[in-house]
Amino acid sequence: MSALFAPLSTAEIAELVHWRRHLHQEPELSLEEHDTQAWLLQTLAALGATDVRKVGGTGLALHFGRGETDRALLLRADMDALPVDEQTGLAFASRRPGHMHACGHDGHMACLLAVTKRLIAHGEAIAGHVIVAFQPGEEGGRGAVKMIEDGLLDGRWLDGRGPKVQAAYGLHLWSPLPVGVISCAAGPTMAAVDDFTIVVRGRGGHGALPHTADDAIVAAAHVVVALQSIASRRADPLEPVVVTVGSFHGGSAFNVIAEEVVLRGTARSFGKAVGEELPAWLTHIAQATAQAHGATAEVDYKRYTVALRNDPAMADRLARVAQATPGVTAVDRELRMMAGEDMAFFLDAVPGCFYFVGCGGPQAEPHHSPRFVVDEAALPIGVNVMLGAVTEFFGG
Ligand SMILES: [Zn+2]
Numbered sequence: 001m002s003a004l005f006a007p008l009s010t011a012e013i014a015e016l017v018h019w020r021r022h023l024h025q026e027p028e029l030s031l032e033e034h035d036t037q038a039w040l041l042q043t044l045a046a047l048g049a050t051d052v053r054k055v056g057g058t059g060l061a062l063h064f065g066r067g068e069t070d071r072a073l074l075l076r077a078d079m080d081a082l083p084v085d086e087q088t089g090l091a092f093a094s095r096r097p098g099h100m101h102a103c104g105h106d107g108h109m110a111c112l113l114a115v116t117k118r119l120i121a122h123g124e125a126i127a128g129h130v131i132v133a134f135q136p137g138e139e140g141g142r143g144a145v146k147m148i149e150d151g152l153l154d155g156r157w158l159d160g161r162g163p164k165v166q167a168a169y170g171l172h173l174w175s176p177l178p179v180g181v182i183s184c185a186a187g188p189t190m191a192a193v194d195d196f197t198i199v200v201r202g203r204g205g206h207g208a209l210p211h212t213a214d215d216a217i218v219a220a221a222h223v224v225v226a227l228q229s230i231a232s233r234r235a236d237p238l239e240p241v242v243v244t245v246g247s248f249h250g251g252s253a254f255n256v257i258a259e260e261v262v263l264r265g266t267a268r269s270f271g272k273a274v275g276e277e278l279p280a281w282l283t284h285i286a287q288a289t290a291q292a293h294g295a296t297a298e299v300d301y302k303r304y305t306v307a308l309r310n311d312p313a314m315a316d317r318l319a320r321v322a323q324a325t326p327g328v329t330a331v332d333r334e335l336r337m338m339a340g341e342d343m344a345f346f347l348d349a350v351p352g353c354f355y356f357v358g359c360g361g362p363q364a365e366p367h368h369s370p371r372f373v374v375d376e377a378a379l380p381i382g383v384n385v386m387l388g389a390v391t392e393f394f395g396g
């Protein structure tokens with residue numbers, strides 16, 4: 001099986017970079033990846049892929065393997081870009097104003113294409129099944145859920161004859177890490193993402209006669225401060241929790257007491273138990289604090305994605321593979337963050353590992369920045385680690 005995981009040739013690296021640059025020029029937003037889907041279909045057909053299906057709306061899946069074994073591994077890349085106006089000045093910058101691959105998902109798709117090409121050419125030695133998934137709507141579209149609903153994990157997506165997925169790998173380019181560094185911590189590595197809106201209602205009036213009104217601005221300001229006690233006083237200090245109020249809108253004039261304020265924010269957590277407590281804590285604090293100031297609070301709380309948990313055994317396997325992969329200079333086992341990631345839904349269903357591939361360094365622009373750039377030297381490393389992980393998974 002050595003041909004499967006041999007380091008990429010110069011020609012293969014050039015093709016990988018060419019794919020990535022094409023995708024970078026044509027970014028599409030979550031759940032609108034129509035052109036990306038069409039281009040992937042065309043490129044996969046040219047590579048000789050069979051068993052390709054549209055899954056999860058604008059997503060795609062394909063399958064390799066033989067029926068004798070039920071070992072089945074999912075490999076996943078996300079497809080969507082962000083509503084960001086690119087300011088990198090790159091020759092292959094976005095051709096679509098206001099749209100940019102500012103998170104590196106263009107690189108993820110290119111890497112998975114390179115893996116797919118190898119599987120088509122040299123995958124005959126794999127004793128089992130590989131399901132390759134291009135997932136739409138990672139940045140707020142819950143595209144993973146759409147793919148799962150279309151039967152990606154239980155085989156319904158492939159006319160009912162798809163294998164039942166047993167494990168999963170995915171990668172994310174990560175600009176704070178230098179090229180050569182792979183990170184795969186065991187356990188929770190990315191947070192559950194919740195989203196809330198609080199409407200604080202008081203009684204408007206004259207700015208000089210506060211005793212005749214109930215000021216929604218003062219009530220809402222106290223709500224914002226009181227919410228900080230969720231992380232500091234309610235949650236177990238050993239459980240990471242973030243509560244951020246990201247927007248505060250109310251009032252219309254300097255001499256008018258506002259009747260209504262709308263707060264929007266996000267809460268993040270790792271632990272299942274603490275995550276389940278958050279809606280009740282937040283609702284109670286918002287309502288009781290508003291009431292203490294003569295106002296009311298109406299809370300709309302949505303749990304958006306689950307926390308991303310790497311299976312400890314799968315993370316250990318990936319770490320061993322990475323350590324033996326050419327180009328990898330260090331394997332980190334610690335990196336965790338309170339950002340969310342849709343891959344969490346797959347890893348909630350099957351054991352797996354989502355690993356980070358260094359593509360920058362400490363001075364690099366952060367993901368989602370209009371100046372975000374990927375050091376393309378990271379791409380073949382991401383591919384080689386994934387090919388190694390596939391080979392190892394099937395006992396090669
Ligand atoms: Zn992102």
Ligand SMILES: [Zn+2]
Pocket residue numbers: 103104105138172
């Ligand atoms: Zn991303």
